[in-house]
Amino acid sequence: MLAVHFGAGNIGRGFIGNLLFQSGYQTVFVDVNQEIVDLLNEKNQYTVVLADKSQEELQIRNVSAVNSGTDPDQVIELIANADLVTAAVGPNILPFIAGSIAEGLRKRIAANDAPLNIIACENMIGGSTLLKEKVYEKLEESEKQLFDSRFGFPDAAVDRIVPNQSNEDKLMVKVEPFYEWAVDETKIIGSRPEVEGITYVEDLKPYIERKLFTVNTGHAAAAYIGYQAGMRTIDEAMKIKELQELIQQTLQETGRMLISKYAFEPEEHQKYIEKIVNRFVNPYITDEVTRVGRSPIRKLGPADRLVSPAVQYLQLTGDVPVSLTRVIASAFLYDYKEDPDAVAIQEAIYEKGIERAIEQFTGIEAGSILSETVLDHYHQLKSGITIK
Ligand SMILES: NC(=O)c1ccc[n+]([C@@H]2O[C@H](COP(=O)([O-])OP(=O)(O)OC[C@H]3O[C@@H](n4cnc5c(N)ncnc54)[C@H](O)[C@@H]3O)[C@@H](O)[C@H]2O)c1
Numbered sequence: 001m002l003a004v005h006f007g008a009g010n011i012g013r014g015f016i017g018n019l020l021f022q023s024g025y026q027t028v029f030v031d032v033n034q035e036i037v038d039l040l041n042e043k044n045q046y047t048v049v050l051a052d053k054s055q056e057e058l059q060i061r062n063v064s065a066v067n068s069g070t071d072p073d074q075v076i077e078l079i080a081n082a083d084l085v086t087a088a089v090g091p092n093i094l095p096f097i098a099g100s101i102a103e104g105l106r107k108r109i110a111a112n113d114a115p116l117n118i119i120a121c122e123n124m125i126g127g128s129t130l131l132k133e134k135v136y137e138k139l140e141e142s143e144k145q146l147f148d149s150r151f152g153f154p155d156a157a158v159d160r161i162v163p164n165q166s167n168e169d170k171l172m173v174k175v176e177p178f179y180e181w182a183v184d185e186t187k188i189i190g191s192r193p194e195v196e197g198i199t200y201v202e203d204l205k206p207y208i209e210r211k212l213f214t215v216n217t218g219h220a221a222a223a224y225i226g227y228q229a230g231m232r233t234i235d236e237a238m239k240i241k242e243l244q245e246l247i248q249q250t251l252q253e254t255g256r257m258l259i260s261k262y263a264f265e266p267e268e269h270q271k272y273i274e275k276i277v278n279r280f281v282n283p284y285i286t287d288e289v290t291r292v293g294r295s296p297i298r299k300l301g302p303a304d305r306l307v308s309p310a311v312q313y314l315q316l317t318g319d320v321p322v323s324l325t326r327v328i329a330s331a332f333l334y335d336y337k338e339d340p341d342a343v344a345i346q347e348a349i350y351e352k353g354i355e356r357a358i359e360q361f362t363g364i365e366a367g368s369i370l371s372e373t374v375l376d377h378y379h380q381l382k383s384g385i386t387i388k
């Protein structure tokens with residue numbers, strides 16, 4: 001069985017590649033990083049290390065790689081022959097891989113009538129749906145019906161913390177032992193890809209919202225508030241008692257919203273929160289706040305981990321979310337110079353003021369109660385009232 005996976009980065013090698021190997025696939029990674037591509041082709045294997053007391057090492061074999069920048073034809077050929085296509089490149093990169101996927105699917109249609117599923121494993125709602133839209137932008141109107149009957153783009157929720165790596169062995173990836181991969185089975189075409197670790201679900205929405213608005217909301221809170229307090233890593237940030245409390249309060253807010261929306265069992269959800277907070281304090285993982293806080297424009301978007309739960313909380317409960325708005329404000333203070341999104345936000349604040357910047361990046365209307373609350377937090381945090 002051949003799997004083609006776009007993005008041989010942290011989650012690609014540390015999670016998807018790991019499960020694909022365990023499920024019997026031969027995996028070809030598609031990436032633009034020539035060094036990683038060369039190493040994968042030289043070794044045809046790499047090591048995944050579990051970040052816990054055991055430090056257990058898993059050998060991931062049957063892997064190779066292609067550089068889509070220099071060898072696009074090979075990528076097209078691979079897609080034409082694949083049994084499964086997956087991606088973990090980041091939401092903003094999905095449009096750039098759509099062209100070769102469209103070409104590959106075209107070539108496949110000409111050669112055989114086997115169905116294929118393409119699963120984007122990004123931290124967003126509707127990642128595969130977005131990829132499908134971008135692929136379909138490359139098609140003629142007349143091709144779409146046949147593509148619909150042959151190719152599935154099931155959305156997914158993936159969860160495993162894989163920090164940036166600094167190992168001497170450039171292919172080695174240190175990962176937390178925990179993982180979860182839920183896939184929308186209603187959008188599968190043909191038979192379900194048999195991958196150990198995938199849970200097929202009929203309704204993905206509760207899974208992806210629970211994951212994004214708990215794991216990623218809590219993570220973003222630790223990153224932005226931690227950055228403001230001068231912390232370098234998430235586990236360092238988590239040592240600040242007030243920050244732990246703020247995360248708890250933030251996750252109580254997202255929890256109240258999720259419980260009310262999806263009728264989750266409150267005790268079960270509280271256990272879920274506790275488990276996640278424990279994952280953030282894992283002493284075997286060094287996860288930089290700048291990785292977790294990366295791309296703040298994306299993270300401040302209306303459908304993402306901060307603004308969407310805040311807006312839904314207000315709509316569902318009628319109360320203003322005090323902690324979520326504080327975390328949103330802290331994202332507007334994230335001024336890490338190496339992050340182009342952070343720089344652009346700071347420039348927008350400088351040019352048009354914080355109130356207009358909030359509206360621009362979050363879609364929260366200036367003058368609304370949410371905007372005013374974020375604004376209050378912003379001024380407090382800026383004047384030095386931090387949690388440290
Ligand atoms: N790291 C995590 O803990 C984690 C967990 C769950 C989900 N995710 C999601 O997975 C995605 C990837 O995150 P990551 O942490 O692995 O990032 P990463 O930067 O480590 O990996 C991304 C990879 O994509 C490659 N890439 C960039 N442009 C490309 C292109 N045009 N074609 C092919 N490959 C390209 C990069 O070279 C890199 O190897 C993101 O959407 C992220 O939100 C990450």
Ligand SMILES: O=P(O)(O)OC[C@@H](O)[C@@H](O)[C@H](O)[C@H](O)CO
Nearest residue numbers: 123158159160161162216219292
């Ligand atoms: O990947 P991002 O930038 O959307 O979010 C950063 C982290 O919160 C994220 O990568 C987590 O580590 C991951 O989602 C855990 O499953």
